[in-house]
Amino acid sequence: MSAVYLGRDERLHRPVAVKVMAAAYRDDPVFLSRFEFEARAVAGLKHPGLVNVYDQGIDDSVVFLVMELVEGGSLRELLRERGPMPPHAVAAVLGPVLGGLGTAHAAGLVHRDVKPENILISDDGDVKIADFGLVRAVAEAGITSASVILGTAAYLSPEQVESTRADARSDVYSAGVVMFELLTGRTPFHGDTPLGLAYARLSYDVPAPGDVVDGVPAAFDDIVLRATERIPGDRYPDGFAMARAVAEAADELALPRFTVPAPARSAERITAARFRNEQSADAQPRFGPGGTALYDGPVPDGTDDYADDAGHRFSILDVDDDAIPPGPFPPDADARDGTPGGPITVLVWLTLFSLAVTALTAAGWWIGAHLVMGL
Numbered sequence: 001m002s003a004v005y006l007g008r009d010e011r012l013h014r015p016v017a018v019k020v021m022a023a024a025y026r027d028d029p030v031f032l033s034r035f036e037f038e039a040r041a042v043a044g045l046k047h048p049g050l051v052n053v054y055d056q057g058i059d060d061s062v063v064f065l066v067m068e069l070v071e072g073g074s075l076r077e078l079l080r081e082r083g084p085m086p087p088h089a090v091a092a093v094l095g096p097v098l099g100g101l102g103t104a105h106a107a108g109l110v111h112r113d114v115k116p117e118n119i120l121i122s123d124d125g126d127v128k129i130a131d132f133g134l135v136r137a138v139a140e141a142g143i144t145s146a147s148v149i150l151g152t153a154a155y156l157s158p159e160q161v162e163s164t165r166a167d168a169r170s171d172v173y174s175a176g177v178v179m180f181e182l183l184t185g186r187t188p189f190h191g192d193t194p195l196g197l198a199y200a201r202l203s204y205d206v207p208a209p210g211d212v213v214d215g216v217p218a219a220f221d222d223i224v225l226r227a228t229e230r231i232p233g234d235r236y237p238d239g240f241a242m243a244r245a246v247a248e249a250a251d252e253l254a255l256p257r258f259t260v261p262a263p264a265r266s267a268e269r270i271t272a273a274r275f276r277n278e279q280s281a282d283a284q285p286r287f288g289p290g291g292t293a294l295y296d297g298p299v300p301d302g303t304d305d306y307a308d309d310a311g312h313r314f315s316i317l318d319v320d321d322d323a324i325p326p327g328p329f330p331p332d333a334d335a336r337d338g339t340p341g342g343p344i345t346v347l348v349w350l351t352l353f354s355l356a357v358t359a360l361t362a363a364g365w366w367i368g369a370h371l372v373m374g375l
Contacts, residue, residue, distance in 0.1 A: 001025070001138060004162040007066070009054070017070070021063040032063065038220050039065055042110055044131045049100030051120065051130040067130070072123045073266025075125040075178075077115035084185035087217055088255040093119070094179060094246050097126040100142075101175065101239030104132060105168035109328065115155045115172035116181070125259035153194040156157045156185040158230050161198045172242055176227025177234075183209040183216050183224075205230060219249035221291060300317070 007018040019058070025031045039056035051069035075093065092186075097119055101111060111132050116133045121304030157173035160166050181187050188206040206228035208215035223245050229235045236242040263269075 001134075006069070006185065006275075008065075015069045017067045019065040019067060021065075023061075026058070026061050026063045031137050032058070035063065035065075035134075038109075038132070038134070038137055040109065042104075045099045045107060045109070045132075047096075047103040047224070048126065049096030049098075049133070050103065050265065051128045053132075068128075070120040070122050070126070070128055071272075072121045072131075072262030073201055073268055074117055074263070075119035075121060075127075076302075077183070077263035077266045078121060078261070079116055081265065085182045087220055087253065088182070088250070088258045090179060090182045090220070091246055091250040091255055092258040092260050093127055093182060094175070095243060097129050098175060098177075098239045098243035098246065101130045101168075101171050102241075102243055103239075104239040105171070105240070110168060111162070111171050112167050113152055113155075113172050114178060115152060116178060120177070121260050121262045125149055125261070152203040153191075154189065156198050156201070158201050158234070159232060161202060167232070168238040169235045170225050171239060172236045173229075175239070175242060176224050179220070179227065180206055180209050180224050181301045183220060184212045186212070188228075188277075201230070217249065217253055220370065223249060258368060319340055 001024075002019050002021045007016045007019045008014070009016050021035070026034075027205065036056060039053055042050075043053040043056075052072060054068070055066040057064060067292070097114075109141065110133060111129065113131060113134070114129070118129055120130055122128070145200065155174040155177045157166065157170040160170055177187060189197055189200040189204065191200055206224065208216075208221040209224055210218065210221045223242070224244075227235055227242055231243050236245065
């Protein structure tokens with residue numbers, strides 16, 4: 001329903017993220033009204049676990065939201081890279097997320113779409129939840145997006161499936177499903193269609209994570225089970241209450257403090273690397289194995305790796321403005337610009353070796369001659 005661009009605040013000289021809504025929304029007055037209201041409400045919230053909203057508006061029919069730029073990646077990308085998390089990492093993720101939700105809940109706001117894709121992790125280890133208010137604006141506009149339904153179905157609360165109503169306890173349910181996934185590496189329900197997946201929670205309870213994988217503390221099982229009760233009144237009343245439960249469990253278990261790592265191969269990081277390479281390609285051409293261009297566009301199979309003209313593959317994370325990718329080069333791919341192993345370097349070393357042998361031979365002859373004369 002939107003695209004996110006890297007932007008620059010020309011007045012305050014800072015990078016920002018600019019979310020531009022799809023064209024389907026720009027002509028809907030209900031969406032525009034709700035979008036403006038939600039953006040103003042979220043901009044007034046202050047918590048380290050919330051992505052700051054700086055501005056919103058419409059420019060020549062382009063509906064946009066200007067937000068804090070979180071350089072790193074999403075929790076979804078981190079889960080794909082590393083799989084389920086140990087309890088101390090789960091607590092480190094949920095602490096700021098639930099604190100951010102609690103702050104919004106205290107202001108009367110509901111997220112409605114708590115899921116790993118909307119939880120961002122910065123390179124400094126900050127964890128923040130994004131996209132507050134967008135789901136409500138889209139829902140009230142009456143514009144249905146299959147991708148939104150598909151991405152959200154696994155985390156919807158039962159009341160959202162039945163009536164689309166949502167309050168703070170609905171976010172708590174979704175946070176409980178996220179906690180289950182962090183501990184087990186999977187979501188609790190499965191279905192052949194998004195609709196079947198969504199309706200599964202009307203008939204079945206979320207199981208305890210410890211019933212799925214070994215090693216989950218009982219206190220964490222209890223938190224997940226309470227957060228995902230099918231009856232809203234049986235859950236934690238808001239994000240703050242669930243955050244306190246997680247913090248108390250972490251203290252009782254003496255869990256170590258943990259800095260959540262940003263995903264290594266996030267879409268944000270890949271895009272930034274591609275941008276850097278495109279910007280520096282003309283001004284500073286660099287050479288890799290065989291003297292070919294180090295960056296030469298995407299590999300034909302559509303992966304996130306890159307290749308040079310000779311077909312040597314490089315991870316985009318290894319392509320930066322300061323160095324060529326680490327690791328040994330193939331024996332037949334020596335550089336031809338004087339780097340160690342190139343033909344010019346070999347010729348220089350052969351010349352120096354010949355001069356050294358000649359000097360040693362002459363010195364030996366001179367010493368031998370003088371010894372004979374002395375005898």
